[in-house]
Amino acid sequence: MDSKQLAQYIDHTALTAEKTEQDILKLCDEAIQYGFYSVCINSGYIPLAKEKLAGSDVKICTVVGFLLRQLILSQSV
Numbered sequence: 701m702d703s704k705q706l707a708q709y710i711d712h713t714a715l716t717a718e719k720t721e722q723d724i725l726k727l728c729d730e731a732i733q734y735g736f737y738s739v740c741i742n743s744g745y746i747p748l749a750k751e752k753l754a755g756s757d758v759k760i761c762t763v764v765g766f767l768l769r770q771l772i773l774s775q776s777v
Contacts, residue, residue, distance in 0.1 A: 704735055711761055713740040721748055728752040 712731045714723055724745045731739045731753070738759035739749055749760050 707735040708737050710734075710736045711738045711740045712736040715740065715742060715763065717742075719745075721745070724748055725752055728758070731758045732756050 712727055714727045727739050728749055738761040740761040743762045
């Protein structure tokens, strides 16, 4: 398996609270450049990533309350 084939199995991730729009745009650019399967981002950035990734094969992945502890357990189960 070469690096391009391996990249198709990678979720390029940026989930920390201090990420900015510029960080997400860079993440998307890198995902397109390297052929990653998806970008994994906080839900607030989905519209931005959707616009940036339009026309590419890169998917968008998100999480609920991960790391940020924004939800109580009963909301995320």
